[in-house]
Amino acid sequence: MTAAILDWAVFAAQILLTAAMACAAFRILRGPRAQDRVLGMDTLYVNATMLILTFGIRTGSQFYFEAALIIAMLGFVSTAASAKFLMRGEVIE
Amino acid sequence: MNHAAALPVWAQLAVAFLLVAGAGLALIGSLGLLRLRTFYQRVHAPTLGTTMGIMLVLASSMIFFTVLESRLVMHEVLIGFFMVVTTPITLMLLTRAALYRDRSEQSEEVPPAAPSYTPASEGSGAQGTASGPAAPSGPSG
Structure with a gap:
């Protein structure tokens, strides 16, 4: 009985995070301008980090933590580079 | 499991409560991304997930692995620290880029640049001097 609580909580969290990623993906596809698409991509990265941490809790393995850390770092770098590109027209001057 | x-x-x-609360906050932030009207309103919405949402999920993961392995598991703090440091940087960079793009297109949605900025950049300074004499000549002629 008590094990079912955590089971259902992980399942519900996965559903909620997938819905959040769907909202961010909709903003990427629809976003009227380029900055909206970059904002949607940033949100998608953060939600993916949380979803992978939830996978880690589901399987009880610590290896998902490193994947989550790498996705968080890649999200920062890609969003910063995209914002620089929108500002200047080139990334490395 | x-x-x-x-x-x-x-x-x-x-663990269950923190996980569901964090995921719910992330969903609320992403729904705000969907529903708010302008970009400058939308840029506020995902910060709900990047601050409180991910902190709750990380706290849940820390409690889970600490209790499961009977030792202190603290390395999730790394992700939390990284998120706290990087989120303001990326969103401010993105907002400055959006403001620059809107101003260079002379959009009416954003206020014009402050007067102290105009002598610094040559492009808007030349525009200011060109529109200066043109504005008084319109009503008089």
């Missing part, structure tokens, strides 16, 4: 039964009830309840 065989390992979940090994946890005491209080840890299961804490």
Whole structure:
């Protein structure tokens, strides 16, 4: 009985995070301008980090933590580079 | 999920509550991304997930692995620290880029640049001097 609580909580969290990623993906596809698409991509990265941490809790393995850390770092770098590109027209001057 | 039964009830309840609360905050932030109208309103919405949402999920993961492995697992703090440091940087960079793009297109949605900025950049300074004499000549002629 008590094990079912955590089971259902992980399942519900996965559903909620997938819905959040769907909202961010909709903003990427629809976003009227380029900055909206970059904002949607940033949100998608953060939600993916949380979803992978939830996978880690589901399987009880610590290896998902490193994947989550790498996705968080890649999200920062890609969003910063995209914002620089929108500002200047080139990334490395 | 065989390992979940090994946890005491209080840890299961804490992990479950923190996980669902964090995921719910992320969903609310992403729904705001969907529903708000302008970009400058939308840029506020995902910060709900990047601050409180991910902190709750990380706290849940820390409690889970600490209780499961009977030792202190603290390395999730790394992700939390990284998120706290990088989120303001990326969103401010993005907003400055959006403001620059809107101003260079002379959009009416954003206020014009402050007067102290105009001598600094040559492009808007030349525009200011060109529109200066043109504005008084319109009503007089």
